[in-house]
Amino acid sequence: MSDTSVIEVSGLTKAFGRTVALRQAAFSVEKGEIVVLLGLSGSGKSTLLRHLDGLETPTSGSVRVLGKEVPSLSGRHLRALRSRVGFVFQQFDLVPSLTVLENVVTGALAGLRGPRVGLWSYPKRLKLAALGHLDRVGLLDRAYQRADTLSGGQQQRVAIARALMQDPEILLADEPVASLDPESSEQVMSLIREIAMDAGLTVVCSLHQVDLAMSWADRIIGLRHGDVVLDTHVEGLGKAEVIEIYGRVATSTGELEAIERELTDVPSGSESVR
Amino acid sequence: MLCGTVLAAVVSVPVAYIAAANTTPGRGWQALGRFVTVLTRAIPDVVLAMVFVLIFSLGTLPGILAIGIHSIGMISKLFADAIEQIDEGPRRAIRAAGGSRLQEFASGILPQVLPSWVATVLHRNDINLRGSVILGYVGVAGLGLEMSFAFKSLDYGLGLGIALVMFALCVIMEVVSSVVRAAMLGIQPTGRGLGDRVARLAGRATAGRVAIAGDRIGTSVGLDTPPSSATRPAALAAALHRPWDAVRIRNTVWAWMALAILVGSVIVCDIQWGDLITVWAKIPEIAVLFWPPDFGSYDAATMFGAMAQTIGIALAATLLSLVFSIVIGSLAARNVAPNGATRTSMRLLLVTIRGIPEVILAIVLIVITGLGTQAGTIALAFGGVGLLGKLIADSFEEVKSGPERALRAAGASRSQVYASATLAQGTPALIGHGFYLLDTNIRAATILGIVGGGGIGYYLLNAGQGSNYQMVTAIVLMILATVLLVEGIAVWMRRVFR
Numbered sequence: 001m002s003d004t005s006v007i008e009v010s011g012l013t014k015a016f017g018r019t020v021a022l023r024q025a026a027f028s029v030e031k032g033e034i035v036v037l038l039g040l041s042g043s044g045k046s047t048l049l050r051h052l053d054g055l056e057t058p059t060s061g062s063v064r065v066l067g068k069e070v071p072s073l074s075g076r077h078l079r080a081l082r083s084r085v086g087f088v089f090q091q092f093d094l095v096p097s098l099t100v101l102e103n104v105v106t107g108a109l110a111g112l113r114g115p116r117v118g119l120w121s122y123p124k125r126l127k128l129a130a131l132g133h134l135d136r137v138g139l140l141d142r143a144y145q146r147a148d149t150l151s152g153g154q155q156q157r158v159a160i161a162r163a164l165m166q167d168p169e170i171l172l173a174d175e176p177v178a179s180l181d182p183e184s185s186e187q188v189m190s191l192i193r194e195i196a197m198d199a200g201l202t203v204v205c206s207l208h209q210v211d212l213a214m215s216w217a218d219r220i221i222g223l224r225h226g227d228v229v230l231d232t233h234v235e236g237l238g239k240a241e242v243i244e245i246y247g248r249v250a251t252s253t254g255e256l257e258a259i260e261r262e263l264t265d266v267p268s269g270s271e272s273v274r
Numbered sequence: 275m276l277c278g279t280v281l282a283a284v285v286s287v288p289v290a291y292i293a294a295a296n297t298t299p300g301r302g303w304q305a306l307g308r309f310v311t312v313l314t315r316a317i318p319d320v321v322l323a324m325v326f327v328l329i330f331s332l333g334t335l336p337g338i339l340a341i342g343i344h345s346i347g348m349i350s351k352l353f354a355d356a357i358e359q360i361d362e363g364p365r366r367a368i369r370a371a372g373g374s375r376l377q378e379f380a381s382g383i384l385p386q387v388l389p390s391w392v393a394t395v396l397h398r399n400d401i402n403l404r405g406s407v408i409l410g411y412v413g414v415a416g417l418g419l420e421m422s423f424a425f426k427s428l429d430y431g432l433g434l435g436i437a438l439v440m441f442a443l444c445v446i447m448e449v450v451s452s453v454v455r456a457a458m459l460g461i462q463p464t465g466r467g468l469g470d471r472v473a474r475l476a477g478r479a480t481a482g483r484v485a486i487a488g489d490r491i492g493t494s495v496g497l498d499t500p501p502s503s504a505t506r507p508a509a510l511a512a513a514l515h516r517p518w519d520a521v522r523i524r525n526t527v528w529a530w531m532a533l534a535i536l537v538g539s540v541i542v543c544d545i546q547w548g549d550l551i552t553v554w555a556k557i558p559e560i561a562v563l564f565w566p567p568d569f570g571s572y573d574a575a576t577m578f579g580a581m582a583q584t585i586g587i588a589l590a591a592t593l594l595s596l597v598f599s600i601v602i603g604s605l606a607a608r609n610v611a612p613n614g615a616t617r618t619s620m621r622l623l624l625v626t627i628r629g630i631p632e633v634i635l636a637i638v639l640i641v642i643t644g645l646g647t648q649a650g651t652i653a654l655a656f657g658g659v660g661l662l663g664k665l666i667a668d669s670f671e672e673v674k675s676g677p678e679r680a681l682r683a684a685g686a687s688r689s690q691v692y693a694s695a696t697l698a699q700g701t702p703a704l705i706g707h708g709f710y711l712l713d714t715n716i717r718a719a720t721i722l723g724i725v726g727g728g729g730i731g732y733y734l735l736n737a738g739q740g741s742n743y744q745m746v747t748a749i750v751l752m753i754l755a756t757v758l759l760v761e762g763i764a765v766w767m768r769r770v771f772r
Contacts, residue, residue, distance in 0.1 A: 115376040
């Protein structure tokens with residue numbers, strides 16, 4: 001493992017009772033990499049992401065993030081690490097009854113002392129920063145609306161703005177577009193990528209759509225039933241490798257055959273037109 | 275009365291925090307929190323008032339403290355339940371961003387439970403309004419005291435006049451809760467209840483201005499406008515100040531009005547704050563009066579008989595209320611009532627019933643039927659319909675409309691839809707509300723005894739008036755045991771019928 005890796009996972013095993021969610025997972029992520037954890041639901045990708053932010057404690061193994069051994073941290077030290085790692089959730093997880101702006105400033109809570117209630121209790125500098133991030137995600141005009149009046153895609157963009165409030169070095173995203181329609185998905189995914197490129201962020205994002213992962217990520221880590229079954233860079237992959245990826249990650253063989261057929265049919269179809 | 279509720283509302287926040295399973299710092303704390311809620315609920319406010327009257331002599335402070343402490347139990351129980359039912363997401367998001375536990379609570383949990391907290395506090399205020407009548411009987415100042423004098427001097431005209439004032443107050447409270455709830459939940463009040471109607475009227479007046487204000491914000495900075503570096507900082511600085519649109523103006527006006535009313539109520543109560551400091555010295559000597567528990571001149575069998583009678587009254591009243599409120603409550607639900615007129619009249623009936631304090635009802639019934647358990651049971655049953663009917667109607671309106679639609683589409687009649695979809699979905703709520711009423715009734719039955727409704731309350735009043743405080747302790751312990759028992763059964767039943 002090189003000096004520039006910001007995430008180093010080795011021998012990570014997590015069991016919930018008898019179910020093993022992760023088995024001996026190991027990989028590392030370089031600074032600035034955009035990585036997708038690819039797998040079906042139940043493959044362990046959410047659990048893996050949650051370990052990176054200390055939301056879960058491993059049964060065994062090591063999780064190093066930004067040079068810190070996450071499971072050994074607690075209290076103030078854990079919060080300090082979390083404040084350097086942004087997290088975007090599938091269900092957005094905004095407080096529905098608060099305004100958009102107040103939801104965004106809560107991202108900065110780690111840098112403040114004590115509980116805060118109401119916008120007036122946040123310093124002006126943070127409110128300005130929050131407005132800036134809202135502008136970045138294209139929702140400045142919604143700042144004073146209640147969060148639950150926004151559409152799903154807009155809410156997820158607010159959640160991204162909230163994560164940006166932390167000035168994160170790493171951005172984790174757990175199925176950020178699973179509850180969104182294709183168009184909003186597209187918007188959110190390209191927004192995450194743009195922001196990551198601009199700020200040199202390291203991104204680890206879990207997804208279940210192979211095609212989306214292929215077109216979006218620099219690198220794909222495939223998970224299946226708690227095992228890391230794939231770790232590859234996307235650039236320059238041939239057709240055989242793509243089928244291989246589907247094969248490793250998809251569950252049923254029927255599904256795999258269907259995909260294989262589709263991939264082989266397309267070129268032959270275009271030939272007949274010619 | 276208002277002061278007492280506010281006191282309870284404030285204290286209940288930390289109590290609920292430690293009592294709720296998902297926020298509690300530890301198991302021991304949770305047990306302590308739950309114990310405080312049960313204990314404060316079990317001790318009748320009359321007894322508390324008695325104690326505080328002893329400590330402070332007459333005045334408003336004993337009443338405020340009695341109502342306050344007694345209300346802590348209910349508010350923090352409901353509040354703790356609400357905390358346990360929140361969406362964990364926002365809270366997890368704040369934890370993931372590195373927020374501390376307290377920050378998680380303030381930013382992730384509190385905003386979610388605030389509407390339910392306000393609703394509970396308003397509801398409790400409603401109950402306390404009626405409760406303050408009975409406190410007059412043990413010498414706490416207020417309308418209740420005036421009324422008890424009126425009835426004691428057999429001046430029924432004056433008494434009923436005061437009762438009417440109380441009724442009007444109750445209806446006003448109902449309207450206020452509706453308006454506040456609608457504003458907090460951000461929903462358009464669509465109900466046909468009295469409160470909803472007033473809320474709608476108020477809303478209509480401001481709606482036009484909201485639309486205009488909304489347009490202005492919408493056009494100033496659109497999503498599609500490309501960010502031009504020169505104007506952006508200015509736009510951000512401009513956005514720092516929240517525009518004063520109609521909604522914000524309305525909310526601010528309401529908030530300041532609420533604050534003014536609270537401050538006003540404290541001033542009106544004319545509290546002797548000094549008493550709060552000087553009384554601590556008196557507590558030991560008064561505590562001695564209450565210990566050990568003793569049945570005094572009565573034998574244990576009489577007392578247990580009286581307790582059984584009280585439980586009997588509560589059970590009978592609950593059963594009676596349940597039967598009537600299923601009918602009235604169903605007809606008051608929007609998705610069950612055959613037409614708007616039925617629903618409106620049923621809702622109006624429920625508000626009217628709730629507006630009549632049970633104690634006043636009991637006193638009137640006693641005048642008619644004479645002393646005894648009959649008057650108490652009917653009074654409680656009647657009052658119960660008001661509360662249970664409303665709860666049932668609300669929870670029926672909240673059931674998912676999908677199954678109802680599906681059955682209607684399959685050609686089911688109105689009554690078939692009701693039985694197979696509405697009632698089936700509403701049953702768990704029905705059971706929960708039934709037990710809640712039983713729980714309330716056991717305590718209420720105690721109090722009704724004081725005005726002559728039969729049961730243990732009669733002995734409680736006797737003991738209190740005869741300065742036989744050891745007996746008061748014994749009776750309170752009996753009530754506590756009963757309430758704990760009912761609480762246990764309710765918890766068990768809820769688990770079984772989930």
